[in-house]
Amino acid sequence: MEKAYALLRQEKWRVIDQSSLGPMFEALQSFAMDDTLCTAVGASQSDPTARSWVHHQTVVLGIQDTKLPFLSDALKVLEEEGFHYIVRNSGGLAVVLDEGVLNLSLVFPDSEKGIDINRGYDAMWLLVKDMFKDFNVDIEAKEISESYCPGSYDLSIGDQKFAGISQRRIRNGVAVQVYLCVNGSGSERARLIQRFYEVGLQNETSKFTFPTIKPEVMASLSELLGEELSIQDVMLRFLQSLKGFSGEFYGSTLQGEEYTMYETYYERVVDRNKKVLGV
Structure with a gap:
Protein backbone atom coordinates (compact mmCIF):
# COMPACT_ATOMS: atom_id res chain seq x y z
CA MET A 1 0.00 0.00 0.00
CA GLU A 2 2.95 2.34 0.48
CA LYS A 3 3.27 2.78 -3.30
CA ALA A 4 -0.41 3.78 -3.44
CA TYR A 5 0.14 6.33 -0.66
CA ALA A 6 3.05 7.73 -2.67
CA LEU A 7 0.65 8.54 -5.54
CA LEU A 8 -1.47 10.62 -3.15
CA ARG A 9 1.55 12.38 -1.65
CA GLN A 10 2.20 14.73 -4.55
CA GLU A 11 4.18 17.90 -3.91
CA LYS A 12 1.25 19.96 -5.19
CA TRP A 13 -2.28 19.13 -6.19
CA ARG A 14 -4.14 21.28 -8.67
CA VAL A 15 -7.90 21.13 -7.99
CA ILE A 16 -10.58 21.71 -10.62
CA ASP A 17 -14.01 21.76 -8.95
CA GLN A 18 -16.89 21.25 -11.39
CA SER A 19 -19.31 19.84 -8.82
CA SER A 20 -21.74 22.77 -8.91
CA LEU A 21 -22.01 23.60 -12.63
CA GLY A 22 -25.58 22.28 -12.79
CA PRO A 23 -27.57 20.33 -15.38
CA MET A 24 -26.07 22.14 -18.39
CA PHE A 25 -22.68 20.51 -17.69
CA GLU A 26 -22.75 17.31 -19.76
CA ALA A 27 -20.93 14.02 -19.21
CA LEU A 28 -19.22 14.17 -22.61
CA GLN A 29 -17.54 17.37 -21.43
CA SER A 30 -16.20 15.49 -18.42
CA PHE A 31 -14.61 12.77 -20.51
CA ALA A 32 -12.98 15.41 -22.70
CA MET A 33 -11.75 17.17 -19.54
CA ASP A 34 -10.04 14.06 -18.16
CA ASP A 35 -8.46 13.24 -21.53
CA THR A 36 -7.13 16.82 -21.67
CA LEU A 37 -5.75 16.62 -18.14
CA CYS A 38 -4.16 13.20 -18.79
CA THR A 39 -2.34 14.67 -21.78
CA ALA A 40 -1.24 17.85 -19.97
CA VAL A 41 -0.16 16.08 -16.77
CA GLY A 42 1.51 13.27 -18.72
CA ALA A 43 3.55 15.86 -20.65
CA SER A 44 4.54 17.63 -17.40
CA GLN A 45 2.68 20.75 -18.55
CA SER A 46 0.51 20.65 -15.44
CA ASP A 47 0.75 19.56 -11.82
CA PRO A 48 -1.07 16.38 -10.78
CA THR A 49 -4.76 17.30 -10.84
CA ALA A 50 -7.79 16.36 -8.78
CA ARG A 51 -11.14 17.08 -10.41
CA SER A 52 -14.64 16.88 -8.93
CA TRP A 53 -17.79 16.75 -11.03
CA VAL A 54 -21.53 16.14 -10.87
CA HIS A 55 -23.85 15.35 -13.78
CA HIS A 56 -27.62 15.45 -13.58
CA GLN A 57 -29.85 12.55 -14.72
CA THR A 58 -27.30 10.82 -16.94
CA VAL A 59 -26.60 7.15 -17.55
CA VAL A 60 -23.06 6.50 -18.73
CA LEU A 61 -22.94 3.36 -20.86
CA GLY A 62 -19.99 1.13 -21.67
CA ILE A 63 -19.28 -0.04 -25.22
CA GLN A 64 -20.55 -3.50 -24.27
CA ASP A 65 -23.97 -2.04 -23.39
CA THR A 66 -24.38 -0.94 -27.01
CA LYS A 67 -24.36 -4.66 -27.99
CA LEU A 68 -27.67 -5.35 -26.22
CA PRO A 69 -30.03 -7.14 -28.66
CA PHE A 70 -32.84 -4.64 -27.99
CA LEU A 71 -30.74 -1.54 -27.38
CA SER A 72 -33.25 0.98 -28.77
CA ASP A 73 -35.97 -0.36 -26.44
CA ALA A 74 -33.57 -0.19 -23.49
CA LEU A 75 -32.63 3.41 -24.30
CA LYS A 76 -36.33 4.33 -24.33
CA VAL A 77 -36.53 3.10 -20.71
CA LEU A 78 -33.88 5.68 -19.78
CA GLU A 79 -35.59 8.44 -21.78
CA GLU A 80 -38.95 7.71 -20.15
CA GLU A 81 -37.32 8.09 -16.72
CA GLY A 82 -35.90 11.47 -17.76
CA PHE A 83 -32.28 10.36 -18.20
CA HIS A 84 -29.77 11.37 -20.87
CA TYR A 85 -27.23 8.74 -21.92
CA ILE A 86 -23.75 8.69 -23.40
CA VAL A 87 -21.11 6.03 -24.10
CA ARG A 88 -17.85 6.39 -22.18
CA ASN A 89 -14.43 6.13 -23.77
CA SER A 90 -13.14 3.64 -21.19
CA GLY A 91 -14.23 0.17 -20.12
CA GLY A 92 -17.04 -0.92 -17.86
CA LEU A 93 -20.83 -1.06 -18.02
CA ALA A 94 -23.76 1.28 -17.32
CA VAL A 95 -23.65 3.57 -14.27
CA VAL A 96 -26.14 6.16 -13.01
CA LEU A 97 -25.11 9.77 -12.41
CA ASP A 98 -27.42 12.34 -10.84
CA GLU A 99 -27.26 15.30 -8.48
CA GLY A 100 -26.62 12.94 -5.53
CA VAL A 101 -23.55 11.34 -7.10
CA LEU A 102 -20.12 12.96 -6.72
CA ASN A 103 -17.42 11.97 -9.20
CA LEU A 104 -13.74 12.42 -8.44
CA SER A 105 -10.77 12.09 -10.79
CA LEU A 106 -7.11 11.93 -9.76
CA VAL A 107 -4.76 12.55 -12.67
CA PHE A 108 -1.11 11.52 -12.21
CA PRO A 109 1.92 11.52 -14.48
CA ASP A 110 3.05 8.00 -15.34
CA SER A 111 6.62 9.09 -14.61
CA GLU A 112 7.75 5.62 -13.61
CA LYS A 113 6.88 4.21 -17.06
CA GLY A 114 4.07 1.97 -15.98
CA ILE A 115 2.17 2.76 -12.79
CA ASP A 116 0.72 -0.61 -11.88
CA ILE A 117 -3.01 -0.55 -12.59
CA ASN A 118 -3.91 -1.77 -9.08
CA ARG A 119 -1.74 0.94 -7.55
CA GLY A 120 -3.98 3.59 -9.08
CA TYR A 121 -7.09 1.82 -7.81
CA ASP A 122 -5.56 1.44 -4.35
CA ALA A 123 -4.72 5.16 -4.21
CA MET A 124 -8.37 6.11 -4.79
CA TRP A 125 -9.57 3.48 -2.29
CA LEU A 126 -7.19 4.86 0.34
CA LEU A 127 -8.37 8.41 -0.34
CA VAL A 128 -12.06 7.44 0.06
CA LYS A 129 -11.28 5.55 3.28
CA ASP A 130 -9.46 8.61 4.61
CA ILE A 139 -14.87 0.32 3.49
CA GLU A 140 -13.98 -2.75 1.43
CA ALA A 141 -12.73 -2.95 -2.16
CA LYS A 142 -14.11 -6.10 -3.77
CA GLU A 143 -16.53 -7.05 -6.51
CA ILE A 144 -20.24 -6.78 -5.71
CA SER A 145 -21.33 -9.01 -8.58
CA GLU A 146 -25.06 -8.18 -8.44
CA SER A 147 -24.50 -4.41 -8.61
CA TYR A 148 -24.42 -2.38 -11.81
CA CYS A 149 -20.98 -2.11 -13.43
CA PRO A 150 -19.44 -4.70 -11.10
CA GLY A 151 -15.66 -4.73 -10.74
CA SER A 152 -12.91 -5.84 -8.38
CA TYR A 153 -12.64 -2.31 -6.95
CA ASP A 154 -16.29 -1.77 -6.06
CA LEU A 155 -16.35 0.07 -2.72
CA SER A 156 -18.83 -1.26 -0.20
CA ILE A 157 -19.85 -1.19 3.45
CA GLY A 158 -21.47 -4.37 4.76
CA ASP A 159 -21.59 -5.79 1.22
CA GLN A 160 -23.63 -2.84 -0.07
CA LYS A 161 -21.91 -0.96 -2.87
CA PHE A 162 -21.78 2.84 -2.88
CA ALA A 163 -18.93 3.51 -5.34
CA GLY A 164 -17.02 2.15 -8.32
CA ILE A 165 -13.53 2.99 -9.56
CA SER A 166 -12.26 3.11 -13.15
CA GLN A 167 -9.08 4.18 -14.93
CA ARG A 168 -8.15 5.94 -18.14
CA ARG A 169 -4.59 6.13 -19.53
CA ILE A 170 -3.46 8.48 -22.28
CA ARG A 171 0.00 9.67 -23.30
CA ASN A 172 1.87 9.12 -20.03
CA GLY A 173 -1.08 10.34 -17.95
CA VAL A 174 -3.27 8.21 -15.68
CA ALA A 175 -6.77 9.29 -14.60
CA VAL A 176 -8.32 7.28 -11.76
CA GLN A 177 -12.04 8.01 -11.45
CA VAL A 178 -14.59 7.15 -8.76
CA TYR A 179 -18.32 7.77 -8.54
CA LEU A 180 -19.59 8.15 -4.98
CA CYS A 181 -23.33 7.73 -4.38
CA VAL A 182 -23.57 10.39 -1.68
CA ASN A 183 -27.31 10.62 -1.05
CA GLY A 184 -30.61 9.44 -2.48
CA SER A 185 -31.53 5.79 -2.93
CA GLY A 186 -28.85 3.39 -4.17
CA SER A 187 -31.43 0.69 -4.81
CA GLU A 188 -33.60 3.04 -6.91
CA ARG A 189 -30.60 3.80 -9.13
CA ALA A 190 -29.98 0.06 -9.41
CA ARG A 191 -33.60 -0.59 -10.36
CA LEU A 192 -33.25 1.76 -13.33
CA ILE A 193 -30.28 -0.21 -14.68
CA GLN A 194 -31.98 -3.52 -13.84
CA ARG A 195 -34.91 -2.46 -16.02
CA PHE A 196 -32.52 -1.24 -18.74
CA TYR A 197 -30.99 -4.72 -19.02
CA GLU A 198 -34.29 -6.57 -18.74
CA VAL A 199 -35.73 -4.62 -21.67
CA GLY A 200 -32.44 -4.66 -23.58
CA LEU A 201 -32.13 -8.46 -23.35
CA GLN A 202 -35.78 -9.58 -23.30
CA ASN A 203 -34.55 -13.04 -22.23
CA GLU A 204 -32.48 -13.47 -25.38
CA THR A 205 -29.06 -15.04 -25.09
CA SER A 206 -26.13 -12.75 -25.83
CA LYS A 207 -22.44 -13.49 -26.41
CA PHE A 208 -21.79 -10.64 -23.95
CA THR A 209 -22.28 -11.01 -20.21
CA PHE A 210 -24.45 -8.44 -18.45
CA PRO A 211 -24.97 -8.29 -14.68
CA THR A 212 -28.05 -9.76 -13.04
CA ILE A 213 -28.78 -6.83 -10.74
CA LYS A 214 -30.20 -7.08 -7.24
CA PRO A 215 -31.10 -3.50 -6.23
CA GLU A 216 -30.71 -4.22 -2.50
CA VAL A 217 -26.92 -4.67 -2.83
CA MET A 218 -26.54 -0.95 -3.63
CA ALA A 219 -26.93 2.02 -1.29
CA SER A 220 -25.81 5.62 -0.86
CA LEU A 221 -23.31 6.78 1.75
CA SER A 222 -26.09 8.67 3.53
CA GLU A 223 -28.06 5.41 3.83
CA LEU A 224 -25.03 3.38 4.93
CA LEU A 225 -23.63 5.89 7.42
CA GLY A 226 -26.99 6.90 8.89
CA GLU A 227 -26.23 10.56 8.33
CA GLU A 228 -27.60 12.78 5.56
CA LEU A 229 -24.62 13.97 3.53
CA SER A 230 -24.64 16.62 0.81
CA ILE A 231 -22.30 16.90 -2.17
CA GLN A 232 -20.76 19.93 -0.42
CA ASP A 233 -20.15 17.89 2.77
CA VAL A 234 -18.25 15.25 0.82
CA MET A 235 -16.37 17.86 -1.22
CA LEU A 236 -15.06 19.33 2.04
CA ARG A 237 -13.94 15.88 3.19
CA PHE A 238 -12.25 15.33 -0.17
CA LEU A 239 -10.29 18.59 0.03
CA GLN A 240 -9.31 18.01 3.67
CA SER A 241 -8.01 14.52 2.85
CA LEU A 242 -6.13 15.74 -0.21
CA LYS A 243 -4.49 18.48 1.84
CA GLY A 244 -3.54 15.93 4.48
CA PHE A 245 -1.63 13.95 1.88
CA SER A 246 -0.01 16.79 -0.06
CA GLY A 247 0.17 19.80 2.22
CA GLU A 248 -0.52 22.13 -0.70
CA PHE A 249 -3.23 22.43 -3.31
CA TYR A 250 -4.63 25.25 -5.38
CA GLY A 251 -7.83 25.86 -7.32
CA SER A 252 -7.65 26.15 -11.08
CA THR A 253 -9.44 25.97 -14.41
CA LEU A 254 -8.03 24.89 -17.77
CA GLN A 255 -5.04 26.98 -18.76
CA GLY A 256 -3.35 27.99 -22.03
CA GLU A 257 -2.97 25.12 -24.50
CA GLU A 258 -5.34 22.96 -22.47
CA TYR A 259 -8.29 24.84 -23.99
CA THR A 260 -7.24 23.79 -27.50
CA MET A 261 -6.65 20.22 -26.34
CA TYR A 262 -10.08 20.18 -24.70
CA GLU A 263 -11.83 21.31 -27.90
CA THR A 264 -10.11 18.52 -29.85
CA TYR A 265 -10.98 15.83 -27.29
CA TYR A 266 -14.54 17.07 -26.97
CA GLU A 267 -15.07 16.83 -30.74
CA ARG A 268 -13.71 13.28 -30.62
CA VAL A 269 -16.02 12.07 -27.85
CA VAL A 270 -19.05 13.71 -29.52
CA ASP A 271 -18.23 12.13 -32.89
CA ARG A 272 -17.57 8.77 -31.27
CA ASN A 273 -20.94 8.82 -29.49
CA LYS A 274 -22.73 9.67 -32.73
CA LYS A 275 -21.09 6.67 -34.44
CA VAL A 276 -21.59 4.22 -31.57
CA LEU A 277 -25.22 5.18 -30.93
CA GLY A 278 -26.04 5.68 -34.61
CA VAL A 279 -27.28 9.24 -33.98
Missing part, protein backbone atom coordinates in the same frame (compact mmCIF):
# COMPACT_ATOMS: atom_id res chain seq x y z
CA MET A 131 -12.41 10.86 3.72
CA PHE A 132 -14.73 8.85 5.99
CA LYS A 133 -12.26 7.75 8.67
CA ASP A 134 -14.32 9.39 11.44
CA PHE A 135 -17.12 6.84 10.87
CA ASN A 136 -16.72 3.44 12.49
CA VAL A 137 -17.11 1.49 9.25
CA ASP A 138 -14.96 -0.81 7.12
Whole structure:
Protein backbone atom coordinates (compact mmCIF):
# COMPACT_ATOMS: atom_id res chain seq x y z
CA MET A 1 0.00 0.00 0.00
CA GLU A 2 2.95 2.34 0.48
CA LYS A 3 3.27 2.78 -3.30
CA ALA A 4 -0.41 3.78 -3.44
CA TYR A 5 0.14 6.33 -0.66
CA ALA A 6 3.05 7.73 -2.67
CA LEU A 7 0.65 8.54 -5.54
CA LEU A 8 -1.47 10.62 -3.15
CA ARG A 9 1.55 12.38 -1.65
CA GLN A 10 2.20 14.73 -4.55
CA GLU A 11 4.18 17.90 -3.91
CA LYS A 12 1.25 19.96 -5.19
CA TRP A 13 -2.28 19.13 -6.19
CA ARG A 14 -4.14 21.28 -8.67
CA VAL A 15 -7.90 21.13 -7.99
CA ILE A 16 -10.58 21.71 -10.62
CA ASP A 17 -14.01 21.76 -8.95
CA GLN A 18 -16.89 21.25 -11.39
CA SER A 19 -19.31 19.84 -8.82
CA SER A 20 -21.74 22.77 -8.91
CA LEU A 21 -22.01 23.60 -12.63
CA GLY A 22 -25.58 22.28 -12.79
CA PRO A 23 -27.57 20.33 -15.38
CA MET A 24 -26.07 22.14 -18.39
CA PHE A 25 -22.68 20.51 -17.69
CA GLU A 26 -22.75 17.31 -19.76
CA ALA A 27 -20.93 14.02 -19.21
CA LEU A 28 -19.22 14.17 -22.61
CA GLN A 29 -17.54 17.37 -21.43
CA SER A 30 -16.20 15.49 -18.42
CA PHE A 31 -14.61 12.77 -20.51
CA ALA A 32 -12.98 15.41 -22.70
CA MET A 33 -11.75 17.17 -19.54
CA ASP A 34 -10.04 14.06 -18.16
CA ASP A 35 -8.46 13.24 -21.53
CA THR A 36 -7.13 16.82 -21.67
CA LEU A 37 -5.75 16.62 -18.14
CA CYS A 38 -4.16 13.20 -18.79
CA THR A 39 -2.34 14.67 -21.78
CA ALA A 40 -1.24 17.85 -19.97
CA VAL A 41 -0.16 16.08 -16.77
CA GLY A 42 1.51 13.27 -18.72
CA ALA A 43 3.55 15.86 -20.65
CA SER A 44 4.54 17.63 -17.40
CA GLN A 45 2.68 20.75 -18.55
CA SER A 46 0.51 20.65 -15.44
CA ASP A 47 0.75 19.56 -11.82
CA PRO A 48 -1.07 16.38 -10.78
CA THR A 49 -4.76 17.30 -10.84
CA ALA A 50 -7.79 16.36 -8.78
CA ARG A 51 -11.14 17.08 -10.41
CA SER A 52 -14.64 16.88 -8.93
CA TRP A 53 -17.79 16.75 -11.03
CA VAL A 54 -21.53 16.14 -10.87
CA HIS A 55 -23.85 15.35 -13.78
CA HIS A 56 -27.62 15.45 -13.58
CA GLN A 57 -29.85 12.55 -14.72
CA THR A 58 -27.30 10.82 -16.94
CA VAL A 59 -26.60 7.15 -17.55
CA VAL A 60 -23.06 6.50 -18.73
CA LEU A 61 -22.94 3.36 -20.86
CA GLY A 62 -19.99 1.13 -21.67
CA ILE A 63 -19.28 -0.04 -25.22
CA GLN A 64 -20.55 -3.50 -24.27
CA ASP A 65 -23.97 -2.04 -23.39
CA THR A 66 -24.38 -0.94 -27.01
CA LYS A 67 -24.36 -4.66 -27.99
CA LEU A 68 -27.67 -5.35 -26.22
CA PRO A 69 -30.03 -7.14 -28.66
CA PHE A 70 -32.84 -4.64 -27.99
CA LEU A 71 -30.74 -1.54 -27.38
CA SER A 72 -33.25 0.98 -28.77
CA ASP A 73 -35.97 -0.36 -26.44
CA ALA A 74 -33.57 -0.19 -23.49
CA LEU A 75 -32.63 3.41 -24.30
CA LYS A 76 -36.33 4.33 -24.33
CA VAL A 77 -36.53 3.10 -20.71
CA LEU A 78 -33.88 5.68 -19.78
CA GLU A 79 -35.59 8.44 -21.78
CA GLU A 80 -38.95 7.71 -20.15
CA GLU A 81 -37.32 8.09 -16.72
CA GLY A 82 -35.90 11.47 -17.76
CA PHE A 83 -32.28 10.36 -18.20
CA HIS A 84 -29.77 11.37 -20.87
CA TYR A 85 -27.23 8.74 -21.92
CA ILE A 86 -23.75 8.69 -23.40
CA VAL A 87 -21.11 6.03 -24.10
CA ARG A 88 -17.85 6.39 -22.18
CA ASN A 89 -14.43 6.13 -23.77
CA SER A 90 -13.14 3.64 -21.19
CA GLY A 91 -14.23 0.17 -20.12
CA GLY A 92 -17.04 -0.92 -17.86
CA LEU A 93 -20.83 -1.06 -18.02
CA ALA A 94 -23.76 1.28 -17.32
CA VAL A 95 -23.65 3.57 -14.27
CA VAL A 96 -26.14 6.16 -13.01
CA LEU A 97 -25.11 9.77 -12.41
CA ASP A 98 -27.42 12.34 -10.84
CA GLU A 99 -27.26 15.30 -8.48
CA GLY A 100 -26.62 12.94 -5.53
CA VAL A 101 -23.55 11.34 -7.10
CA LEU A 102 -20.12 12.96 -6.72
CA ASN A 103 -17.42 11.97 -9.20
CA LEU A 104 -13.74 12.42 -8.44
CA SER A 105 -10.77 12.09 -10.79
CA LEU A 106 -7.11 11.93 -9.76
CA VAL A 107 -4.76 12.55 -12.67
CA PHE A 108 -1.11 11.52 -12.21
CA PRO A 109 1.92 11.52 -14.48
CA ASP A 110 3.05 8.00 -15.34
CA SER A 111 6.62 9.09 -14.61
CA GLU A 112 7.75 5.62 -13.61
CA LYS A 113 6.88 4.21 -17.06
CA GLY A 114 4.07 1.97 -15.98
CA ILE A 115 2.17 2.76 -12.79
CA ASP A 116 0.72 -0.61 -11.88
CA ILE A 117 -3.01 -0.55 -12.59
CA ASN A 118 -3.91 -1.77 -9.08
CA ARG A 119 -1.74 0.94 -7.55
CA GLY A 120 -3.98 3.59 -9.08
CA TYR A 121 -7.09 1.82 -7.81
CA ASP A 122 -5.56 1.44 -4.35
CA ALA A 123 -4.72 5.16 -4.21
CA MET A 124 -8.37 6.11 -4.79
CA TRP A 125 -9.57 3.48 -2.29
CA LEU A 126 -7.19 4.86 0.34
CA LEU A 127 -8.37 8.41 -0.34
CA VAL A 128 -12.06 7.44 0.06
CA LYS A 129 -11.28 5.55 3.28
CA ASP A 130 -9.46 8.61 4.61
CA MET A 131 -12.41 10.86 3.72
CA PHE A 132 -14.73 8.85 5.99
CA LYS A 133 -12.26 7.75 8.67
CA ASP A 134 -14.32 9.39 11.44
CA PHE A 135 -17.12 6.84 10.87
CA ASN A 136 -16.72 3.44 12.49
CA VAL A 137 -17.11 1.49 9.25
CA ASP A 138 -14.96 -0.81 7.12
CA ILE A 139 -14.87 0.32 3.49
CA GLU A 140 -13.98 -2.75 1.43
CA ALA A 141 -12.73 -2.95 -2.16
CA LYS A 142 -14.11 -6.10 -3.77
CA GLU A 143 -16.53 -7.05 -6.51
CA ILE A 144 -20.24 -6.78 -5.71
CA SER A 145 -21.33 -9.01 -8.58
CA GLU A 146 -25.06 -8.18 -8.44
CA SER A 147 -24.50 -4.41 -8.61
CA TYR A 148 -24.42 -2.38 -11.81
CA CYS A 149 -20.98 -2.11 -13.43
CA PRO A 150 -19.44 -4.70 -11.10
CA GLY A 151 -15.66 -4.73 -10.74
CA SER A 152 -12.91 -5.84 -8.38
CA TYR A 153 -12.64 -2.31 -6.95
CA ASP A 154 -16.29 -1.77 -6.06
CA LEU A 155 -16.35 0.07 -2.72
CA SER A 156 -18.83 -1.26 -0.20
CA ILE A 157 -19.85 -1.19 3.45
CA GLY A 158 -21.47 -4.37 4.76
CA ASP A 159 -21.59 -5.79 1.22
CA GLN A 160 -23.63 -2.84 -0.07
CA LYS A 161 -21.91 -0.96 -2.87
CA PHE A 162 -21.78 2.84 -2.88
CA ALA A 163 -18.93 3.51 -5.34
CA GLY A 164 -17.02 2.15 -8.32
CA ILE A 165 -13.53 2.99 -9.56
CA SER A 166 -12.26 3.11 -13.15
CA GLN A 167 -9.08 4.18 -14.93
CA ARG A 168 -8.15 5.94 -18.14
CA ARG A 169 -4.59 6.13 -19.53
CA ILE A 170 -3.46 8.48 -22.28
CA ARG A 171 0.00 9.67 -23.30
CA ASN A 172 1.87 9.12 -20.03
CA GLY A 173 -1.08 10.34 -17.95
CA VAL A 174 -3.27 8.21 -15.68
CA ALA A 175 -6.77 9.29 -14.60
CA VAL A 176 -8.32 7.28 -11.76
CA GLN A 177 -12.04 8.01 -11.45
CA VAL A 178 -14.59 7.15 -8.76
CA TYR A 179 -18.32 7.77 -8.54
CA LEU A 180 -19.59 8.15 -4.98
CA CYS A 181 -23.33 7.73 -4.38
CA VAL A 182 -23.57 10.39 -1.68
CA ASN A 183 -27.31 10.62 -1.05
CA GLY A 184 -30.61 9.44 -2.48
CA SER A 185 -31.53 5.79 -2.93
CA GLY A 186 -28.85 3.39 -4.17
CA SER A 187 -31.43 0.69 -4.81
CA GLU A 188 -33.60 3.04 -6.91
CA ARG A 189 -30.60 3.80 -9.13
CA ALA A 190 -29.98 0.06 -9.41
CA ARG A 191 -33.60 -0.59 -10.36
CA LEU A 192 -33.25 1.76 -13.33
CA ILE A 193 -30.28 -0.21 -14.68
CA GLN A 194 -31.98 -3.52 -13.84
CA ARG A 195 -34.91 -2.46 -16.02
CA PHE A 196 -32.52 -1.24 -18.74
CA TYR A 197 -30.99 -4.72 -19.02
CA GLU A 198 -34.29 -6.57 -18.74
CA VAL A 199 -35.73 -4.62 -21.67
CA GLY A 200 -32.44 -4.66 -23.58
CA LEU A 201 -32.13 -8.46 -23.35
CA GLN A 202 -35.78 -9.58 -23.30
CA ASN A 203 -34.55 -13.04 -22.23
CA GLU A 204 -32.48 -13.47 -25.38
CA THR A 205 -29.06 -15.04 -25.09
CA SER A 206 -26.13 -12.75 -25.83
CA LYS A 207 -22.44 -13.49 -26.41
CA PHE A 208 -21.79 -10.64 -23.95
CA THR A 209 -22.28 -11.01 -20.21
CA PHE A 210 -24.45 -8.44 -18.45
CA PRO A 211 -24.97 -8.29 -14.68
CA THR A 212 -28.05 -9.76 -13.04
CA ILE A 213 -28.78 -6.83 -10.74
CA LYS A 214 -30.20 -7.08 -7.24
CA PRO A 215 -31.10 -3.50 -6.23
CA GLU A 216 -30.71 -4.22 -2.50
CA VAL A 217 -26.92 -4.67 -2.83
CA MET A 218 -26.54 -0.95 -3.63
CA ALA A 219 -26.93 2.02 -1.29
CA SER A 220 -25.81 5.62 -0.86
CA LEU A 221 -23.31 6.78 1.75
CA SER A 222 -26.09 8.67 3.53
CA GLU A 223 -28.06 5.41 3.83
CA LEU A 224 -25.03 3.38 4.93
CA LEU A 225 -23.63 5.89 7.42
CA GLY A 226 -26.99 6.90 8.89
CA GLU A 227 -26.23 10.56 8.33
CA GLU A 228 -27.60 12.78 5.56
CA LEU A 229 -24.62 13.97 3.53
CA SER A 230 -24.64 16.62 0.81
CA ILE A 231 -22.30 16.90 -2.17
CA GLN A 232 -20.76 19.93 -0.42
CA ASP A 233 -20.15 17.89 2.77
CA VAL A 234 -18.25 15.25 0.82
CA MET A 235 -16.37 17.86 -1.22
CA LEU A 236 -15.06 19.33 2.04
CA ARG A 237 -13.94 15.88 3.19
CA PHE A 238 -12.25 15.33 -0.17
CA LEU A 239 -10.29 18.59 0.03
CA GLN A 240 -9.31 18.01 3.67
CA SER A 241 -8.01 14.52 2.85
CA LEU A 242 -6.13 15.74 -0.21
CA LYS A 243 -4.49 18.48 1.84
CA GLY A 244 -3.54 15.93 4.48
CA PHE A 245 -1.63 13.95 1.88
CA SER A 246 -0.01 16.79 -0.06
CA GLY A 247 0.17 19.80 2.22
CA GLU A 248 -0.52 22.13 -0.70
CA PHE A 249 -3.23 22.43 -3.31
CA TYR A 250 -4.63 25.25 -5.38
CA GLY A 251 -7.83 25.86 -7.32
CA SER A 252 -7.65 26.15 -11.08
CA THR A 253 -9.44 25.97 -14.41
CA LEU A 254 -8.03 24.89 -17.77
CA GLN A 255 -5.04 26.98 -18.76
CA GLY A 256 -3.35 27.99 -22.03
CA GLU A 257 -2.97 25.12 -24.50
CA GLU A 258 -5.34 22.96 -22.47
CA TYR A 259 -8.29 24.84 -23.99
CA THR A 260 -7.24 23.79 -27.50
CA MET A 261 -6.65 20.22 -26.34
CA TYR A 262 -10.08 20.18 -24.70
CA GLU A 263 -11.83 21.31 -27.90
CA THR A 264 -10.11 18.52 -29.85
CA TYR A 265 -10.98 15.83 -27.29
CA TYR A 266 -14.54 17.07 -26.97
CA GLU A 267 -15.07 16.83 -30.74
CA ARG A 268 -13.71 13.28 -30.62
CA VAL A 269 -16.02 12.07 -27.85
CA VAL A 270 -19.05 13.71 -29.52
CA ASP A 271 -18.23 12.13 -32.89
CA ARG A 272 -17.57 8.77 -31.27
CA ASN A 273 -20.94 8.82 -29.49
CA LYS A 274 -22.73 9.67 -32.73
CA LYS A 275 -21.09 6.67 -34.44
CA VAL A 276 -21.59 4.22 -31.57
CA LEU A 277 -25.22 5.18 -30.93
CA GLY A 278 -26.04 5.68 -34.61
CA VAL A 279 -27.28 9.24 -33.98
